[in-house]
Structures are given as structure tokens and as C-alpha cells.
Amino acid sequence: MDATGYIVMFVIGLIGSFFSGLLGIGGAIINYPLLLYVPEWLHAGSFTAKEVSGISMFQVFFSSLAGVIAYKRQSRNEKPLMHKGLSGTMGVSILIGSLAGSVSSKYLPSETINIVYGVLAVIAVIMMLVPSRGSREDVEPQAIGYNHAMASVAAFLVGIVSGIVGAGGSFILIPIMLTVMKIPTRVTIASSLAIVFISAIGGVSGKLIAGSVPLLPTVATVIGSVLGAPIGTRVSRHLNVKWLRGGLAVLIAATAVKIWWSIAAS
Numbered sequence: 001m002d003a004t005g006y007i008v009m010f011v012i013g014l015i016g017s018f019f020s021g022l023l024g025i026g027g028a029i030i031n032y033p034l035l036l037y038v039p040e041w042l043h044a045g046s047f048t049a050k051e052v053s054g055i056s057m058f059q060v061f062f063s064s065l066a067g068v069i070a071y072k073r074q075s076r077n078e079k080p081l082m083h084k085g086l087s088g089t090m091g092v093s094i095l096i097g098s099l100a101g102s103v104s105s106k107y108l109p110s111e112t113i114n115i116v117y118g119v120l121a122v123i124a125v126i127m128m129l130v131p132s133r134g135s136r137e138d139v140e141p142q143a144i145g146y147n148h149a150m151a152s153v154a155a156f157l158v159g160i161v162s163g164i165v166g167a168g169g170s171f172i173l174i175p176i177m178l179t180v181m182k183i184p185t186r187v188t189i190a191s192s193l194a195i196v197f198i199s200a201i202g203g204v205s206g207k208l209i210a211g212s213v214p215l216l217p218t219v220a221t222v223i224g225s226v227l228g229a230p231i232g233t234r235v236s237r238h239l240n241v242k243w244l245r246g247g248l249a250v251l252i253a254a255t256a257v258k259i260w261w262s263i264a265a266s
Contacts, residue, residue, distance in 0.1 A: 005044035006220040009055075012038060013224025017063035019251065022232035022239075028056045028167035030251060032117055033258050035221075047214065049110035053166030054213035055221055057102065060168040061200035062222045066229035067193045081190035086183070089148055090155035090191075091198035094169055097159020098199045102206020105164045114263055117165040120172060121256035125249065146181050154180075155195065163203045168196030171252055189236070 001009075016031035035055055040046040047055065071082060105113060154176050155169075162169035170192040177183040177192065207213050 001045040001217060004042070005039060006216070008039055008042055008044045009035075009217045009220035010224040013059055013063075013221035014228040015224075016059060017066065017225035017228030018232040022236045022247070028060050028162070028165065029121065029171040029255055031056050031059055031221075032165060032167070033255055033262075036114075037258075037262070045217070047217070049113040050105060050108075050210075050212040051214050053105055053113060053164065054207045054210070055218045056166035057163075057200060057203040057207045058213065058218050059221050059225045060166070060196060061204050063225035063229045064168055064193055064197040064200055066226050067233055068197050070230040070233040071190050071193060081186050082194055083144060083183070083187055083191045086144075086146055086151065086177075087191045087194040087198075089151050090173070090195045093152040093155035094159035094162075094173075094195060094199040095202040097156040097202075098163035098169070099159075099202035099206045101160040101163025102166075102203045103163075103209050104160075105166075105206070106210035106212065108164065111263075113165055114259065116161055117167075118256065118259045118263055120161055120165065120167070121252055121259060123172060125253045125256050144183060144187065146183065151181065159199055159202065162199065163206055166203065166207065168199045168203070170196045 012031060012034045016028070016034065019030055032052060035047060035052045036049065038044075155173065158169040158172045158176075162172070173195060174188055174192055177188040178185060183191070
């Protein structure tokens with residue numbers, strides 16, 4: 001890969017991590033198709049689905065870490081939004097699932113990985129279209145109740161499939177937290193960043209074990225990720241909650257259409 005290729009990887013990481021901080025996602029829902037198609041379109045290199053999932057997982061790790069740090073800094077002088085209990089409960093379960101999914105991806109063909117991603121994207125779109133009946137936005141995060149068993153099982157299952165495609169899993173977890181668990185939107189976004197970071201620890205470990213991570217392209221993507229997430233986090237504070245939710249739904253829908261179009265055409 002030449003210099004142009006590394007610049008492309010940097011920009012992809014920047015874009016994905018910006019939306020990570022903006023919408024509380026790990027960025028993989030956007031970066032997976034970008035990494036899979038854009039470098040090849042621009043004649044800047046090409047990657048297999050396994051390599052894309054490896055790069056994407058490292059991007060998720062660093063972008064979610066940057067997002068968590070940014071939220072912590074902002075919460076020093078503002079009302080805390082992260083639900084520590086929820087983050088811990090779902091974080092442990094999703095870490096175990098993500099580790100298992102990442103290791104198992106070594107034995108799956110690339111087409112299967114793409115199909116898993118496509119299914120996840122469609123499910124996310126459907127769930128985001130369900131009207132949210134979440135609790136009031138002014139409720140203190142630690143005062144919000146939730147079903148511990150549901151949270152653990154959902155996080156574990158999401159961890160397995162997201163580990164396969166190199167995602168943190170929040171593009172599925174966010175709809176679950178909003179529509180099923182009735183967690184307020186801003187608390188969901190802040191908490192999901194922490195959950196995704198924990199998930200990425202297991203995912204990165206699994207991808208290293210699987211041995212499907214191209215080093216230098218990954219480094220270029222990660223550098224862009226570290227710069228983009230804090231910017232997205234700052235912007236999110238100035239947007240209406242409905243716009244945040246609507247923006248996430250549009251992004252997931254566009255990604256789902258693209259990935260299934262590619263699968264059908266192959």
C-alpha cells in the first residue's frame with residue numbers, strides 16, 4: 001500500500017470515529033463497508049472481509065476509548081450521563097461474547113462474515129424504526145432501573161456476532177437499550193461508549209489470536225479514529241436527541257442497503 005492508501009485509511013478512521021462520538025457507536029457500522037469497498041474503488045489497496053473485521057475492531061477500540069475519555073472530561077463540570085451499573089453488567093457479557101466471536105471468525109469464509117454484517121444492519125434498522133418509549137431525559141442515570149438478565153443475555157449475543165465482523169456492537173445495543181429497556185437516549189449514548197470499549201477489549205484479543213490484522217493500514221485508521229471521536233462527542237452536545245436518533249437510523253439504513261446490494265450482486 002502506497003502513501004495514498006494510508007491517507008484513505010486515515011480519512012476512513014476519521015469519519016467512522018466522528019460518528020462514534022456523535023452517536024455513541026463504535027464506528028464499525030460505517031467503517032466496515034468503507035474499508036471493504038472504498039480503498040479498492042480508489043485503487044488504494046483492497047482487503048478481505050477477515051482483514052476488514054480486524055482493522056475495524058482496532059478502530060472500534062481506540063475510537064470508543066477516545067469517546068469515553070471525552071465524555072468523562074465533559075462530565076466533570078456537567079451532569080453525569082453514564083450509567084455505571086448498566087455499563088458493567090452489559091460490558092462483562094459483551095466482552096465474553098466478543099472474544100468468542102472474534103476467535104471464531106478465523107474459521108469463517110469472507111462471504112459469511114459479510115452476511116452476518118448485513119443481517120445485523122437490517123436488524124438495527126428495524127429496531128430503530130420502533131418508536132421509543134424511553135423514560136424521561138432528566139432522570140438521574142444511577143436511578144434508572146433495568147432487567148439485569150435481559151441486559152446480560154442481549155450483550156452476550158450481540159458480542160458474539162459483532163466480534164465476528166469486528167464491531168463493538170452498539171449499533172444493535174443502542175436500539176435494544178432505547179426500545180426494549182427504555183433507557184433515556186443521552187444515557188444510552190454515554191453508556192454504550194463504555195460498553196463498546198469493553199467489548200473491543202475482547203474483540204481485539206480475539207482478532208490478534210486469529211491473526212487477521214494488517215499492521216500499517218490498521219495504524220493509519222486508528223490515528224484517524226483517535227482524532228475524530230472527541231470532535232463527534234462535542235458536536236453531540238449541541239444536537240437535539242431526536243436528530244441523534246434519526247441520524248443513527250439513516251446511517252444504519254444506508255449501510256444495510258449497500259451491503260446487501262453487494263452480497264446480491266456477487
